[in-house]
Amino acid sequence: MANTSGRVIGVNGNMVSVQFDSAISKNEVGYIRVGDVRLKGEVIRINKDVASLQVFEMTNGVSVGDLVEFTHEMLSVELGPGLLQQIYDGLQNPLPELASQCGFFLQRGVYLDPIPNQDWEFTPVVKVGDVVRPADTLGTVPEGLFTHQIMVPFTLAETDWKVVSINAQGTYNVRDTIAVLEDLKGNKRELTMVFTWPVKKAISCYEERLRPDETLVTKIRIIDTFLPVAKGGTYCTPGPFGAGKTVLQHMTSRNADVDIVIIAACGERAGEVVEVLKEFPELTDPKTGRSLMERTIIICNTSSMPVASREASVYTAVTMAEYYRQMGLNVLLLADSTSRWAQAMREMSGRLEEIPGEEAFPAYLESRIAEFYERAGKVRLKDGRIGSVTIGGTVSPAGGNFEEPVTQATLKVVGAFHGLSRERSDARKYPAIDPLGSWSKYTGVIPGKKVEFARSILFRGSEINQMMKVVGEEGTSVNDYITYQKGELVDACYLQQNSFDPIDSSVSIERQRYTFTLLFKILSGIYDLEDKKQVRSFFNTVRQKFLDWNNIEYKSERFFQIETELENLYKGKMTSFDPDAEKLM
Amino acid sequence: MQKVYSKIESIVGNVITVRANGVSNSDLAIVTSPNSQSYANVIKLDGDLVSLQVFSGAQGISTGDQVRFLGVPMRVSYSENLLGRVFDGTGTPRDKGPALSENMIDIGGPAVNPAKRIIPRNMIRTGIPMIDVFNTLVESQKLPIFSVSGEPYNELLARIAMQAEVDLIVLGGMGLKYDDYLFFKDTLENSGAMSRTIMFVHTASDPTVECMLVPDLALAVAERFALDGKKVLVLLTDMTNFADSMKEMAITMDQVPSNRGYPGDLYSSLASRYEKAVDFEGAGSLTILAVTTMPGDDVTHPVPDNTGYITEGQYYLKGGRIEPFGSLSRLKQQVNKDTRDDHRALMDGMIKLYASYRESLEKKSMGFMMTEWDDKLLKYGRLFESKLMDLSVNIALEQALDLGWEILSECFEPNETGLKSDLILSRWPKKSAD
Numbered sequence A: 001m002a003n004t005s006g007r008v009i010g011v012n013g014n015m016v017s018v019q020f021d022s023a024i025s026k027n028e029v030g031y032i033r034v035g036d037v038r039l040k041g042e043v044i045r046i047n048k049d050v051a052s053l054q055v056f057e058m059t060n061g062v063s064v065g066d067l068v069e070f071t072h073e074m075l076s077v078e079l080g081p082g083l084l085q086q087i088y089d090g091l092q093n094p095l096p097e098l099a100s101q102c103g104f105f106l107q108r109g110v111y112l113d114p115i116p117n118q119d120w121e122f123t124p125v126v127k128v129g130d131v132v133r134p135a136d137t138l139g140t141v142p143e144g145l146f147t148h149q150i151m152v153p154f155t156l157a158e159t160d161w162k163v164v165s166i167n168a169q170g171t172y173n174v175r176d177t178i179a180v181l182e183d184l185k186g187n188k189r190e191l192t193m194v195f196t197w198p199v200k201k202a203i204s205c206y207e208e209r210l211r212p213d214e215t216l217v218t219k220i221r222i223i224d225t226f227l228p229v230a231k232g233g234t235y236c237t238p239g240p241f242g243a244g245k246t247v248l249q250h251m252t253s254r255n256a257d258v259d260i261v262i263i264a265a266c267g268e269r270a271g272e273v274v275e276v277l278k279e280f281p282e283l284t285d286p287k288t289g290r291s292l293m294e295r296t297i298i299i300c301n302t303s304s305m306p307v308a309s310r311e312a313s314v315y316t317a318v319t320m321a322e323y324y325r326q327m328g329l330n331v332l333l334l335a336d337s338t339s340r341w342a343q344a345m346r347e348m349s350g351r352l353e354e355i356p357g358e359e360a361f362p363a364y365l366e367s368r369i370a371e372f373y374e375r376a377g378k379v380r381l382k383d384g385r386i387g388s389v390t391i392g393g394t395v396s397p398a399g400g401n402f403e404e405p406v407t408q409a410t411l412k413v414v415g416a417f418h419g420l421s422r423e424r425s426d427a428r429k430y431p432a433i434d435p436l437g438s439w440s441k442y443t444g445v446i447p448g449k450k451v452e453f454a455r456s457i458l459f460r461g462s463e464i465n466q467m468m469k470v471v472g473e474e475g476t477s478v479n480d481y482i483t484y485q486k487g488e489l490v491d492a493c494y495l496q497q498n499s500f501d502p503i504d505s506s507v508s509i510e511r512q513r514y515t516f517t518l519l520f521k522i523l524s525g526i527y528d529l530e531d532k533k534q535v536r537s538f539f540n541t542v543r544q545k546f547l548d549w550n551n552i553e554y555k556s557e558r559f560f561q562i563e564t565e566l567e568n569l570y571k572g573k574m575t576s577f578d579p580d581a582e583k584l585m
Numbered sequence B: 001m002q003k004v005y006s007k008i009e010s011i012v013g014n015v016i017t018v019r020a021n022g023v024s025n026s027d028l029a030i031v032t033s034p035n036s037q038s039y040a041n042v043i044k045l046d047g048d049l050v051s052l053q054v055f056s057g058a059q060g061i062s063t064g065d066q067v068r069f070l071g072v073p074m075r076v077s078y079s080e081n082l083l084g085r086v087f088d089g090t091g092t093p094r095d096k097g098p099a100l101s102e103n104m105i106d107i108g109g110p111a112v113n114p115a116k117r118i119i120p121r122n123m124i125r126t127g128i129p130m131i132d133v134f135n136t137l138v139e140s141q142k143l144p145i146f147s148v149s150g151e152p153y154n155e156l157l158a159r160i161a162m163q164a165e166v167d168l169i170v171l172g173g174m175g176l177k178y179d180d181y182l183f184f185k186d187t188l189e190n191s192g193a194m195s196r197t198i199m200f201v202h203t204a205s206d207p208t209v210e211c212m213l214v215p216d217l218a219l220a221v222a223e224r225f226a227l228d229g230k231k232v233l234v235l236l237t238d239m240t241n242f243a244d245s246m247k248e249m250a251i252t253m254d255q256v257p258s259n260r261g262y263p264g265d266l267y268s269s270l271a272s273r274y275e276k277a278v279d280f281e282g283a284g285s286l287t288i289l290a291v292t293t294m295p296g297d298d299v300t301h302p303v304p305d306n307t308g309y310i311t312e313g314q315y316y317l318k319g320g321r322i323e324p325f326g327s328l329s330r331l332k333q334q335v336n337k338d339t340r341d342d343h344r345a346l347m348d349g350m351i352k353l354y355a356s357y358r359e360s361l362e363k364k365s366m367g368f369m370m371t372e373w374d375d376k377l378l379k380y381g382r383l384f385e386s387k388l389m390d391l392s393v394n395i396a397l398e399q400a401l402d403l404g405w406e407i408l409s410e411c412f413e414p415n416e417t418g419l420k421s422d423l424i425l426s427r428w429p430k431k432s433a434d
């Protein structure tokens, strides 16, 4: 196809109107020539012979009459070995390489090869004459911890392709031709280890979608025990600023029991990404003994980077997640914050002068959010293996009020809701997930009935607390007061977890089961305590011990000592177990 | 290139349109009236129709005025000669000194590549316990003071600036009351800091458009000094005025407002300024302390709300004190692990107890019987407020920590504090033998 070109006829912020001469398509990429730089943009509306180009860069200096070159390619990312450990911006520009080329500042119009030009040890798994289809494996290369499959590009037509040639085992550059395929009509395709995929389209080369029925362990007690997440599931974390969304995601990205973590830092602080950048290479993944960075990809389009590429960044991230899922891996995508992505859509919609919906968000906000989370899922691949993409997104509601369009649209589509509360974070009760208002549709690692029992104590305890605010402590019975103290105990010793304590910051499932068992026994106890003063002092002592216990290395000598002390402590005041709870033991 | 256009098509708010060719987005122009002159910059292009915002306001501009495009974007001079000087929102001197035109640099430049950033590592000591102990300020942090009008926010800003050990102070004043401008000037002069200060001041009586330019001017200059190895502290007061001038412009341009009249890009606009805060590896740093007044004491108002999502915490000024709730330094954990072993635990523990104190206080105000525990908390709260929260307190971090333990031991038994046993063992003040 001949190159289509056009001329700038208007500029409004990062929205540029372009008059073009021959056919172009929606979502295709165009470049504006400004002096000797080319600014990348995406066509997001076509009206007769005028295209609206959303430009991924600052548009100062753009003039009417500037030349625009259209590429006939949709906004895409490169997929292939070498994605792991990379730090990209929202358009998959590698930031460290950009830094070594341009220095401290981002320079507009510089677009580098996303996938590093490096050699890989290739082992073919097909031979000449074999028939393959998109997403079938042609060969493998070892990428760090994983066997990276070099697949037939998903972009090829879904028909039979015959392998005309395939390279022998050996070392090849990622962009060398490694195979040639031919379809029935005799069309030939030369393939390298890299191909591109349009980010806004879900990759669906799998056999079927499965129910997300396996817990994704985060090592955060309140989540794994009370509000679990599932592999292939979705969850959201709304909360006002400072409530702990980012810290929670960072903890999750370190500890989550998955193969690959993709962090999409979308429109928030650059400083927070830097912590990940600098710390991950130094941290070892306890599961593999390798550096955490080896299983991580970072998409970093922070708040002062161009808004349009912020909009693209979540799609860039999820496309890479889907790509690794095709290799039978479990991938976790953490997006912080989806509200910034929604706001980017809002800015664009405003410049297009679309009819605004609630709070000026576009009418399609809900469907875009739903489409995005729908890209999560546990799937069975054609060769029978299972892979998953789990998506966790933070939401930053205006004024911390969950009754706003982005939170509401997200709650409609996710499988778990971890709502952070300002009250809890103000009182330094971290993670500040509201245990009563949040919910999860997934199954956790501790028997549901026991969890229900603990939760009912939390509920009852909070009710009593509310009541005490009306009738005072003096108007509360000793029994109610005990229940209230039990609720506080669950909160202080189990729900709260110190992210900055070397031991308490990540708690294995085994340890969660172990400590929960003892906590459950303490909660089930019926105690012989005379007055509220005794109750308070008893629970203070138990709490103190329990907290000390949480901070001791699991199954160390001291750990068992404190356990015994705790056992003696509660049994000393206990008359019997609650019969209902005893049945669950 | 420097063609003069003399047919202004429309004048709405502070925005004029003129038909012209060969003009680039963001370019600067000079609008000349019979008896005045003003800068303006291009904010929109539509065919040959060019929209410009006029810095001094469009008041008095007539359709016959002349518009001359300069072919460059807005710039500011950068050199040592800026030190000790005061400018307005267009970079024109406010003091008696000469106009500067050497070494012009762009304003509103590109963002720092995140891959080039480093983890902040230096505490800035202020002598204010509510900051040093509970919400430590860190070099390269961006932090606003959230305040109700009438609170001494500018005094607090000035006090921190005077006490912080920095090489250079850049003050950006937006909608500043003239008295406040004089207050800053006097304070800086009296302390001898004026010679290492640069001021860009827009006062309440100056044109609105100039208000919008102040942060960009201040930050562009500060960034260059930081690149040249200086530790720079930028003070921006009041960012709510900046946001309000953006709102005014957005409404003029018929943009659909997203929340209480503010434009949908309020977040991005604030972020692109605040994110200028940085610690350059191998060079200097840029720290931003700002003031955000909260209309109606409402943190959920769009300006403080969007700000809180951008900045690395906030100091919440209320009743003449920095409130423990709502106040937050997100960078504190980068530095408080290396100050003293009890710093973190004490910080968390004391705030948890202070939260309980507030509950007891509420119960008391509702007329409930106070238990022994409530009485302990009430005593604790009173001591906490008078000995640590009061803004007149000026002590070193270590002293403040010791004082914290003293207050705790005066009020509680060790196991009532929720602090770890080993810390209590090593830090709990020994009761004197009498």
Ligand SMILES: Nc1ncnc2c1ncn2[C@@H]1O[C@H](COP(=O)(O)OP(=O)(O)O)[C@@H](O)[C@H]1O
Binding pocket: A239, A240, A241, A242, A243, A244, A245, A246, A247, A248, A430, A431, A432, A497, A498, A499, A500, B328, B329, B330, B331, B333
């Ligand atoms: N789990 C936690 N443990 C201890 N402190 C926390 C925890 N979560 C948050 N914090 C504190 O709260 C601050 C804000 O948390 P952050 O995750 O950045 O909030 P958000 O992303 O919701 O705005 C952190 O800098 C830290 O001081």
Ligand SMILES: [Mg+2]
Binding pocket: A245, A246, A247, A268, A336
């Ligand atoms: Mg955050």
